[in-house]
Amino acid sequence: MTGIRAERPETPEARRYSRKDFLKVGGAGLAGTALLGTAGCGGGGSGSGTLTFAMGTDTSGTLQGLIDKFNKENKGSFQVSYREMPTATDQYLDKLTTEFQAQQSDIDVLGADVIWTAQFAANSWITDVSDDFPESEQSKYLPAPIESLIYDGKIWGKPWFTDAGMLYYRKDLLEQSGISAPPKTWPELKEMADQVAQETGTKYGFVFQGSEYEGGTVNGLEYIWTHGGDALDGDKVVIDSPEAIAGLETERSMIESGVAPKAVATFTETETDPAILGGDAVFARNWPYMYALAGTSAYPKVKPEQLGVTPLPVAEGQQSTSSLGGWNLLISGLSDMQEEAWEFVEWMTAQEAEKQRATEASLLPTLKSLYDDPEVVDAIPVIKLGETALESASPRPVSPYYSDMSLAISEQFTASLSGDVTPEEAAKTLQEELTSIQEQAS
Numbered sequence: 260m261t262g263i264r265a266e267r268p269e270t271p272e273a274r275r276y277s278r279k280d281f282l283k284v285g286g287a288g289l290a291g292t293a294l295l296g297t298a299g300c301g302g303g304g305s306g307s308g309t310l311t312f313a314m315g316t317d318t319s320g321t322l323q324g325l326i327d328k329f330n331k332e333n334k335g336s337f338q339v340s341y342r343e344m345p346t347a348t349d350q351y352l353d354k355l356t357t358e359f360q361a362q363q364s365d366i367d368v369l370g371a372d373v374i375w376t377a378q379f380a381a382n383s384w385i386t387d388v389s390d391d392f393p394e395s396e397q398s399k400y401l402p403a404p405i406e407s408l409i410y411d412g413k414i415w416g417k418p419w420f421t422d423a424g425m426l427y428y429r430k431d432l433l434e435q436s437g438i439s440a441p442p443k444t445w446p447e448l449k450e451m452a453d454q455v456a457q458e459t460g461t462k463y464g465f466v467f468q469g470s471e472y473e474g475g476t477v478n479g480l481e482y483i484w485t486h487g488g489d490a491l492d493g494d495k496v497v498i499d500s501p502e503a504i505a506g507l508e509t510e511r512s513m514i515e516s517g518v519a520p521k522a523v524a525t526f527t528e529t530e531t532d533p534a535i536l537g538g539d540a541v542f543a544r545n546w547p548y549m550y551a552l553a554g555t556s557a558y559p560k561v562k563p564e565q566l567g568v569t570p571l572p573v574a575e576g577q578q579s580t581s582s583l584g585g586w587n588l589l590i591s592g593l594s595d596m597q598e599e600a601w602e603f604v605e606w607m608t609a610q611e612a613e614k615q616r617a618t619e620a621s622l623l624p625t626l627k628s629l630y631d632d633p634e635v636v637d638a639i640p641v642i643k644l645g646e647t648a649l650e651s652a653s654p655r656p657v658s659p660y661y662s663d664m665s666l667a668i669s670e671q672f673t674a675s676l677s678g679d680v681t682p683e684e685a686a687k688t689l690q691e692e693l694t695s696i697q698e699q700a701s
């Protein structure tokens with residue numbers, strides 16, 4: 260990695276120039292990726308007084324409201340326009356990769372999945388904000404989201420909202436079956452899901468995300484972690500282990516036992532929401548955002564008070580953990596509006612905007628102070644669970660090659676879930692494939 264970085268210049272004008280200039284020369288040597296230097300910089304950035312902000316579809320509708328608010332407060336200066344990107348993180352990443360590799364993008368600021376930092380920074384697609392975001396400011400935010408922004412000793416953006424996988428359950432249905440507490444282990448979940456679905460005439464016992472995409476990787480890893488296994492230990496690939504195989508076996512058993520429909524092997528978050536919020540499932544694994552959708556005009560059937568949330572189940576004797584997810588705000592290295600971009604990023608990650616996203620969209624804040632804010636805690640019960648879940652959440656592997664790894668992982672996880680390969684075969688194949696990706700990287 261070259262990691263060239265300009266000295267901090269005196270004036271904002273000079274700083275803007277040097278950031279761009281530094282990005283022009285800061286390409287890192289990643290095999291198989293188009294690097295900076297061919298088309299030079301300046302392929303994008305609106306530079307017209309309108310700053311383009313990219314993010315996947317906002318199911319809650321709060322994002323446009325916040326952007327309107329910013330634009331109103333910022334009248335007379337630049338305005339922000341929202342460019343809607345695909346909801347699924349992989350499809351969004353594909354679009355970004357194509358634009359950045361071609362050095363042609365109108366995006367100035369992007370909402371970015373926590374797993375993208377290494378790849379974007381290593382390719383110099385984004386701006387190093389270490390000078391603007393010193394450690395004294397970083398300490399106001401939760402440590403795990405901050406960690407997701409560090410690459411090569413620098414920080415590449417600001418944490419926006421954070422995520423942890425959790426188990427949702429229909430409190431009212433469990434009560435009808437005389438069950439007073441949610442399950443703690445996977446076997447308990449299976450038993451309860453089966454019983455409650457039958458007794459209450461609910462279509463599915465349990466739904467989760469098993470499709471071949473990033474969410475499939477996340478769900479499979481959670482089964483592996485909650486059985487004491489892992490995919491990587493530092494740089495070492497350790498997925499071909501009895502614990503990891505046991506995790507994949509439990510995931511597969513959800514379909515085999517009839518607790519989950521076969522279709523979960525094609526489910527993303529988008530299919531999970533209507534299944535449980537439309538009244539068709541007793542349990543669901545999902546992120547905190549889903550809580551805010553309950554009882555809305557899109558999902559009037561299941562009200563928030565009918566939903567309980569609890570940590571993900573574990574295998575006997577294991578600790579609960581879930582995948583650390585979340586989204587950061589990054590500034591495109593191609594943007595001609597570096598100062599404005601930072602201003603917008605600061606505004607979106609300040610107390611007021613984060614609070615609004617938390618109370619209206621049940622997105623977990625990254626600002627520590629909001630976890631003690633009574634208005635936030637009262638409005639969104641998932642916040643308290645989120646805080647606990649975050650303490651034990653596991654990060655996905657950090658690597659500029661993570662997206663290659665995840666493609667291989669989700670392919671095998673979905674094949675194992677669908678019964679196309681055995682969990683043993685999936686673990687063995689992945690041991691080889693991930694090792695080979697690691698070898699290419701070094």
Ligand code: GLC
Nearest residue numbers: 348372373422473474584585
């Ligand atoms: C959520 C998480 C993100 C994860 C994605 C998988 O958006 O915040 O980190 O990659 O789900 O579908």
